[in-house]
Amino acid sequence: MENSKTAERKMAMANIISDETIEYVGILAKLALSPEEKEQAKKDMGSMLDYIDKLDELDTEGVEPMSHVFPVKNVFREDVVTNGDMREDILKNAPGEKDGMFVVPRTFE
């Protein structure tokens, strides 16, 4: 059953997934999509979000969002040094390495 609120949202959704949205999400996710990929992403994301809007059928008023499924709490470690020098391991897979550090494109203006 599709209520009117959901229908409204779906209408709204079509507007949300604009070229600008895809551009913006691309910046957030650090993905550069080709024009074809962008079109496809718009379509895919639009249809997924329409589908996700199905959740609006449910009244979740007063329901606590559940991030952990079990009530596990207070998992700690003691403040004791357990790691030695692992530099060689840490740098083993680096695409660029110099003087024991990772090489990245310049970050300073």
Add this chain to the structure above:
Amino acid sequence: MAKQYETVIGLEVHVELATKTKIFCGCSTAFGGEPNTHTCPVCTGMPGSLPVLNKQVLEYAVAVGLATNCQISRYCKFDRKNYFYPDNPQNYQISQLYLPICRNGKVEIETENGKKFIGIHEIHMEEDAGKLIHDEWEDCSLVDYNRSGVPLIEIVSEPDMRSAEEVIAYLEKLRMLIQYLGASDCKLQEGSMRADVNLSVREVGAEEFGTRTEMKNLNSFRAIARAIEGERERQIDLLEEGKKVVQETRRWDDGKGESYAMRSKEDAQDYRYFPDPDLVPIVLDDAFLEKVRAQQPEFREEKMRRYQEEFDIPAYDIEIITGSKHMADIFEATVALGSQPKKVSNWLMGETLRLLKENGQDPEDIRFSPEHLAKLISLVDSKAINGSVAKEVFEQMFAKDVDPEKYVEEKGLKTVNDEGALRKTVEEVIANNPQSVEDYQNGKEKAIGFLVGQTMKAMKGKADPGMVNQLLRELLTK
């Protein structure tokens, strides 16, 4: 008439906690290691690695919360703050947004305009980022993750400050509380305490706040004061020109005395916070809070009051000594070893401060032990060494924490109390300085000083000047 503006300032203060290990892994937080030698899969974001919270971080955060009169959250969580930058190995920082550990605190500050409370909006726990170093030769940057994952607390104030003086008083207050707790050494220059300034201006009497900017890269009180003044003027100029202040993050260049906007189009500033599924909630019970509360130290105000009652030392000395938890600890420990408070205070206020200043150091950098200071004082008390030898020994103690007894012994600096040996030297000095002897006998009192000096010189300083004086007078009036 020109409009009058009021500056409204809130602070975000990051403090590096003095834990032995990082917040989510067993890597050392020690300074000075070769790049990337204090790293592991967790703090370099290797695939498959998972974080586990260092309990000491929680205890320090709660201790700071209690010291700043915060409400401690009985239920708190970690969230991920997502943004791409090479110093952030996972490209998300584990922090707390939705349920921070402490909320709604306040601290009292005092400036020339009197006392005032500064509200604390929240304190949260988070991880520090790595370091980026620019490589001039190859026009690239290099990343060192030794600092990645070092625990931080961020103390977010309410926009309650109105001037640079208040900001500095607030920072001094926080620094004092946190140093007393032993939760951090809080050094601005070394980055273990960092303040970002949120500033806006509004016309005096206005109800609404103006648009604020956030200023970063402030690593001294002087830079903070200059940045506040600069930003206040910049915003007022904009408003006077009929322009708008843009909400943005700016970087202060203390060399140039100006700031510039840090925004780029790749900076969406949309951090997509969500609860970190790899970490479980923290639920604090009364027992935990009581334990942390019981461990709270005596803070500065209480200490000052107690010193006034217990020790016969000037109010000024009390203020200076309690201005550093480390110095106060040394003072109390030395007194506990039996030294007279006034004498301990004199060493701290005199020679210690002089040498700190000479070396450009803080009281936190004092390295000598209370045991050695107590020994030095007792060497002087027993007249085993004289004042000038004591100063010389103290310098060695200050630099290398040498044992004064051993040092005096090894260097043969003990005062010669053997009257026979001293008498012999005095007689020689009298014989060698007939002019001075004559002057003295003709009533020139000053000449005795010269003869004392000559004797001390001949004794290589190892004599008690009082005794020399007495002997000289005795032999010369014969």
Add this chain to the structure above:
Amino acid sequence: MELLDMTAVSLAAAIRKKEVTAVEATEAVLSQIEKSEDKYHCYVTVDREGALAKAREIQKKIEAGFEGPLAGVPVAIKDNLCTEGLPTTCSSKILENFVPTFSAQAVLNLQNAGAVILGKTNMDEFAMGSTTETSAFGVTRNPWNPEHVPGGSSGGSAAAVAAKECFYALGSDTGGSIRQPASFCGVVGLKPTYGTVSRYGLVAYGSSLDQIGPLCKDVADCAAIMEIIASHDLKDSTSMKRDDTDFTKALKEDVKGMRIGLPRDYFGEGLDPEVKEAVLKAAEALRDRGALVEEFDLSLVEYAIPTYYTIAAAEASSNLERFDGIKYGYRTENYEGLHNMYKKSRSEGFGPEVKRRIMLGSFVLSSGYYDAYYLKALRVKALIKKAFDEAFAKYDVILGPVAPTTAPKLGESLSDPLKMYLGDIYTISINLAGLPGLSMPCGMDSKGLPIGLQLIGDCFQEKKLIRTAYTYEKARGVFGGKGEEIYGKAI
């Protein structure tokens, strides 16, 4: 019995009894890999030399008195579990040359028990997919019919067990990624209760949903493997301390009085009639053995998929941010500046399905949408958990199909992602609620493809699943394959 047809438990017993050595078993399985790998492509990496060296080492230890229920048995590991010194690619170009410097805790647990690691199995890229077709290194084919997919995302692991290219395998399950390929390939798979197997060293997809589990030939193997891999790991904050991990104790042929519920919504529209028939027949078999079987209404079934895709995509978008071309993995060759390097490396390194989920996940967490999408999904998750709690107040086990159909043909699913997602309808809510779910073969369809039966337990109730599955397995009898290369035929 042919060596390669042995279960892991029986092979271990034979090694103990000196009827065969770990080296012989490893050689046999390596030659099987050589023979059929071209056809099925179950593996991304086969570590021939490493496996043989390890087999020799273990054999010596066994001869010196080392004991372990699966000592000397060769195993395949899904390629999203870190293995020290052995490439771990997640079937992604972005990790093509990545060699971990540590092993996942589950892998260490196996190694400590004397396992011989053969190599790393193919999967959907970063476990995102239901067919193993999103792998950057080519598809895996279903050994029952190479025109069909093996399922996914642990398709390589499931196919390797079915094709006798290993004696058992590890997989991971975020929304059905162990149970569904097990079903499609006619093998047994278990997704344990969340927190039972340490996630340390599992390359995360949806951290709150991911669990490692076994894919194997029968229920006894499943229990034995679980005993080894389950552990309380201080490196994983979500790891649970359990004192009931003696799973093999549950290998009992007894379901008398066991309350088994069949959710009506799991047998409705969209379910292939042949699958329905086979699953209901399995329920009947259990009823015949004394179980109390009845239908019931498990609410909210249709909301599990949108809830899952919101949560999993959100977590994935964050988990996969670390792949940026700086510390490890693929970096694009030509770039201008930092952000261009990020974008190009990631766009070239990730495949379309991964990008699709990263985009969706980034969007649902973005400013203005977090409440409407992400928090909403977490609220529905709470309702779904509650629905299961209510069901388990009445039933010991929930029984249903694993997937609406048997294995689809290669290329059929990827064209419509939403349709592919709908195939996860029976498996996905189990991950949302953190529950254990077991998949085992219960018949064949007219195309000769295996049909899977799913048993779902309340949290920490793996033993009930194992007991029910073991009883059904005995009732069902030998699960026969058609092709000679498939496990089951020779028994």
